[in-house]
Amino acid sequence: MASEAVENYLKAIDALAHESPTGEAGMKRLATVVGVTTGTATSMCKKLAAARLVKYERFGGISLTAKGQAAARDILRRHRLIETFLVETLKLDWSVVHAEAERLEHAISPVVLEALDRHLGHPSVDPHGDPIPDGAGAVGETSGRALGEFEAGSRVRIVRVSDQEKGFLEFVARHGLKPGTAAVVNQVDRAAQAIRVTPDGLATVSMGFGVAAKIMAESRG
Amino acid sequence: MASEAVENYLKAIDALAHESPTGEAGMKRLATVVGVTTGTATSMCKKLAAARLVKYERFGGISLTAKGQAAARDILRRHRLIETFLVETLKLDWSVVHAEAERLEHAISPVVLEALDRHLGHPSVDPHGDPIPDGAGAVGETSGRALGEFEAGSRVRIVRVSDQEKGFLEFVARHGLKPGTAAVVNQVDRAAQAIRVTPDGLATVSMGFGVAAKIMAESRG
DNA sequence: CGACAAAGTTTGATGAGTCAAACTAGAGAG
DNA sequence: CTCTCTAGTTTGACTCATCAAACTTTGTCG
Ligand SMILES: [Mn+2]
Ligand SMILES: [Mn+2]
Ligand SMILES: [Mn+2]
Ligand SMILES: [Mn+2]
Numbered sequence: 001m002a003s004e005a006v007e008n009y010l011k012a013i014d015a016l017a018h019e020s021p022t023g024e025a026g027m028k029r030l031a032t033v034v035g036v037t038t039g040t041a042t043s044m045c046k047k048l049a050a051a052r053l054v055k056y057e058r059f060g061g062i063s064l065t066a067k068g069q070a071a072a073r074d075i076l077r078r079h080r081l082i083e084t085f086l087v088e089t090l091k092l093d094w095s096v097v098h099a100e101a102e103r104l105e106h107a108i109s110p111v112v113l114e115a116l117d118r119h120l121g122h123p124s125v126d127p128h129g130d131p132i133p134d135g136a137g138a139v140g141e142t143s144g145r146a147l148g149e150f151e152a153g154s155r156v157r158i159v160r161v162s163d164q165e166k167g168f169l170e171f172v173a174r175h176g177l178k179p180g181t182a183a184v185v186n187q188v189d190r191a192a193q194a195i196r197v198t199p200d201g202l203a204t205v206s207m208g209f210g211v212a213a214k215i216m217a218e219s220r221g
Numbered sequence: 222m223a224s225e226a227v228e229n230y231l232k233a234i235d236a237l238a239h240e241s242p243t244g245e246a247g248m249k250r251l252a253t254v255v256g257v258t259t260g261t262a263t264s265m266c267k268k269l270a271a272a273r274l275v276k277y278e279r280f281g282g283i284s285l286t287a288k289g290q291a292a293a294r295d296i297l298r299r300h301r302l303i304e305t306f307l308v309e310t311l312k313l314d315w316s317v318v319h320a321e322a323e324r325l326e327h328a329i330s331p332v333v334l335e336a337l338d339r340h341l342g343h344p345s346v347d348p349h350g351d352p353i354p355d356g357a358g359a360v361g362e363t364s365g366r367a368l369g370e371f372e373a374g375s376r377v378r379i380v381r382v383s384d385q386e387k388g389f390l391e392f393v394a395r396h397g398l399k400p401g402t403a404a405v406v407n408q409v410d411r412a413a414q415a416i417r418v419t420p421d422g423l424a425t426v427s428m429g430f431g432v433a434a435k436i437m438a439e440s441r442g
Numbered sequence: 443c444g445a446c447a448a449a450g451t452t453t454g455a456t457g458a459g460t461c462a463a464a465c466t467a468g469a470g471a472g
Numbered sequence: 473c474t475c476t477c478t479a480g481t482t483t484g485a486c487t488c489a490t491c492a493a494a495c496t497t498t499g500t501c502g
Contacts, residue, residue: 005489027450040490042451047488059450059497089310090336100333107328112321115311226459248480261460263481268458280467280480 004106006053007075008034009044010064013054014072017063024061070137077133079105080126081116087127088120094127094178095169128169129160129179129216144216148195148209150185156217157182158199163214175205177215225327227274228296229255230265231285234275235293238284245282291358298354300326301347302337308348309341315348315399316390349390350381350400350437365437369416369430371406377438378403379420384435396426398436 002010012033016025031041049056053068064072082101086092092100108116114135117123124140125131131140144159158181161172172178176199186204187196195212198204223231233254237246252262270277274289285293303322307313313321329337335356338344345361346352352361365380379402382393393399397420407425408417416433419425 003488028448036489037491038450039452039492044489086333086336090333090340092332092336096332100330103328103330104325104333107324109321109324111313111317112307112311112325115307115313119311224458249478257459258461259480260462260482265459 002053002071005044006048007071007106009041009048010053010068010072011075011079013062013064014069014076022061024063027062030062073133073137073139075105076139077135077137078108078113080130080132081113081120081123082108083126083128084120084123084132085116088123094173095166097127098164098169099166125160125179127179128164129158142216144218146213147185147197147207147215147217148188148212150188150217150219152185152188154185155182155220156185157220158215158217160216161214162216168211168214171207171211172215175199176202177205182220183217223274223292226265227269228292228327230262230269231274231289231293232296232300234283234285235290235297243282245284248283251283294354294358294360296326297360298356298358299329299334301351301353302334302341302344303329304347304349305341305344305353306337309344315394316387318348319385319390320387346381346400348400349385350379363437365439367434368406368418368428368436368438369409369433371409371438371440373406373409375406376403376441377406378441379436379438381437382435383437389432389435392428392432393436396420397423398426403441404438 009030012030013025016029016033017023020026027038027041027045030045031038034041036044045054045056045062048054048068052065053071055063055065079101082104083097086097086100087094117135123132129144131142133139142160147156147158150156158177158179160179161169163169177183177197181199183197183199185195185197189195193209194206195209196204196206197212230251233251234246237250237254238244241247248259248262248266251266252259255262257265266275266277266283269275269289273286274292276284276286300322303325304318307318307321308315338356344353350365352363354360363381368377368379371377379398379400381400382390384390398404398418402420404418404420406416406418410416414430415427416430417425417427418433
């Protein structure tokens with residue numbers, strides 16, 4: 001369908017718009033995420049606007065049209081099902097699958113995608129805890145609050161991590177804090193901007209608020 | 222590594238050179254196989270020659286250098302492991318996997334490839350009976366003779382089909398003549414340019430010499 | 443307000459890969 | 473030995489995606 005470049009822009013705009021309070025992506029960040037110069041991003045946005053995939057006007061914010069949204073969700077579905085497959089079926093390391101899926105997501109056909117979905121038993125979240133859009137494009141709501149927002153003493157279950165950076169993922173895996181893990185938030189030290197967490201049966205881990213903000217959990221009775 | 226286009230040319234040159242008595246590919250056929258005009262193929266061959274991947278001189282035949290051979294075998298390994306995976310793991314239809322693999326072969330990394338190989342138990346042939354090059358690039362010899370070359374009454378085992386065209390593959394699958402099947406060549410009619418074959422436990426099939434030449438089998442005691 | 447930095451845009455250029463169409467080399471037919 | 477057909481080559485143009493660098497807009501701060 002759309003070229004690899006176009007798909008990457010759509011996915012990036014979707015992600016940026018979602019994490020921004022205005023619901024719009026900025027050109028500078030978009031360019032950084034896609035890995036191009038801002039000039040390149042500007043000209044691509046014009047093309048995407050001409051194709052009715054994004055809403056864009058000079059010096060204004062960037063957002064997806066309904067058509068662009070649908071395309072972005074489709075790419076997200078491919079990306080997340082592939083990640084799940086790489087971890088579940090091929091036993092690939094949790095911290096490398098994002099990069100692998102980043103390339104494979106553009107090469108997989110609807111037929112293979114649905115076969116993958118069937119083989120995996122129609123999973124609803126990927127290995128990082130992100131929801132997998134269904135075939136119709138519906139995405140489950142993301143749940144959980146950042147670890148740093150819990151009271152000291154809270155018993156929690158990790159449900160999601162919100163960063164795909166390799167070093168971060170390796171830290172999470174090394175200390176047994178992957179989604180699904182039960183843990184206790186022992187201490188929240190505002191002054192030190194750090195927390196201490198103990199995953200069930202494992203060693204206590206300290207981390208700064210910056211990192212703690214990227215590990216999402218739910219309260220567990 | 223190499224671009225998708227370059228990989229497709231290398232694979233095509235390898236295939237054409239192998240099926241030609243001179244061991245060289247012709248420009249017209251190459252262009253047709255890759256799906257471009259002859260002018261485009263010519264200019265690409267010059268680039269590949271500059272990159273020391275193919276041997277080429279004006280109006281002469283085209284063949285791969287050692288470096289090009291190695292690259293082609295690597296692509297073939299990816300292609301065939303992917304086909305095997307699509308059939309074995311995802312249960313995709315035998316007749317569609319070639320086209321799917323044609324795109325996926327360019328997007329798969331060495332890490333994923335080796336994981337796939339491990340998951341499949343290091344298979345030595347793909348679903349069409351073609352040998353899968355090993356990690357070092359060694360390819361097993363293809364065995365078997367065309368069905369049309371056997372004596373009437375021969376008990377055989379189908380080992381390979383040498384065409385990926387969808388209609389042909391569907392014909393083969395429909396009549397139960399996939400690699401691995403035991404069969405008897407009942408009749409070879411030179412005048413009619415046709416043969417009759419009975420796969421074990423299934424109905425007898427008639428086919429012309431053209432089709433019979435693309436189904437390879439081994440004698441079975 | 444006015445200055446300035448940050449964000450965004452424009453322009454001109456490049457490389458990869460492609461096509462159409464004009465052209466050329468070489469093999470075989472007579 | 474020439475004629476003709478086919479395979480192969482060349483040229484000029486085009487699209488897509490990109491960059492560097494010059495330029496413009498906008499928001500913020502003294
Ligand atoms: Mn991911
Ligand atoms: Mn991608
Ligand atoms: Mn194949
Ligand atoms: Mn291919």
